[in-house]
Amino acid sequence: MKKVVFVSAFSHLGPEILEIYPRLVISIEQEKAIALKCIPMGGKEGDFITVHEGDFQIASLLTVIPSYMETEDKRNTYASVGFLLDSDINPVPYKKLLEQIIDACKEHNLLNANTLKKIPHQLYKILEQTEVSLDLKEGITVELSLEAKKKDKNGLDLLNDALWRV
Numbered sequence: 199m200k201k202v203v204f205v206s207a208f209s210h211l212g213p214e215i216l217e218i219y220p221r222l223v224i225s226i227e228q229e230k231a232i233a234l235k236c237i238p239m240g241g242k243e244g245d246f247i248t249v250h251e252g253d254f255q256i257a258s259l260l261t262v263i264p265s266y267m268e269t270e271d272k273r274n275t276y277a278s279v280g281f282l283l284d285s286d287i288n289p290v291p292y293k294k295l296l297e298q299i300i301d302a303c304k305e306h307n308l309l310n311a312n313t314l315k316k317i318p319h320q321l322y323k324i325l326e327q328t329e330v331s332l333d334l335k336e337g338i339t340v341e342l343s344l345e346a347k348k349k350d351k352n353g354l355d356l357l358n359d360a361l362w363r364v
Contacts, residue, residue, distance in 0.1 A: 202282040203318035206233045206258075207311060208275045209267050213237045216311060219318035222282075232256060236278040246293045247278070254282045257289030259296035266311035277314060295342065299332065302340040 204218040213233035224232075228251070235249045236258040245260040258280020265272045279299065281292055299317065303309040313334055320332050332340045 201284070201287075201322075203280075203321045204232070204236075204258075204282065205277065205279050205311075205314045205318060206236050207263065207266060207277040207314075208237050210269055210271060216277075217315040217318050219322050228252065232282070236260075236280055237276050241276065243276075244297075246296070247280070248289045250285060251282075253285065255285050255287070255289060257281045257283055257292045259293065259300060261300050261309065263310050263314065277311065279314060279317060298342060299340065302332075303334060306334060306338050308334050308338065 202218060202220060202222055204215055206213055206215045208214075213230075213236070215229055215233050231251055235251060236247055236256050237260065238245075238247065241247065241260045243260060243262045246257070247260060248255060248257050250256075258278040260276060260278050262274050263277045264274055266275070279296055281289070283289060283292075299321070300309065303313055316334070317332065332342065334340060
C-alpha cells in the first residue's frame, strides 16, 4: 500500500474524511471506520493517535477547528490530520511533523477546515523527499526538512526514526 495523507473532522453527521490524497479505493464502511478511529470520543486536542485498520495503520494528530458546516451550531469541532501507513512503519516520527504543521496553522490563524483540506496533496510530497514546503495561504509558506538521527550500517539515514524540523 502507498502511504496516504488525510484530513478528517467531526460534523453534525459524525466523523467524516474531508480530504484524502492519493484517493483510495475503499469501502464506505472502511472510510467511516478510519474517520471514527482518528477522532476518538475520549480524545483531546494534541493527542497523537495510532491504530490499525485492516492492512494499514492510522497515525494522526487531533486538533480543534472552528465549525465548518453550514448549520446553526457554530461551536468548535475536532479535526484530525494524519497518514495511513503500512503496518510495519514506525508512526512516531510523523508526530513531530504533524505537530509542526498544526502549530504553523495556529501561528498564522489558519487552523480551519479550508486550510487543512489543502494539506494532504502538498504533504504527500514529503513521503518521497526529505524537504518540503507547505503553502498554507498566499504569502504563508512553512518549510519542513527531515533530519535523520540514526544511520544504518552503511552510513545511510534511517528516515523511519527521523525528526522533523521547521
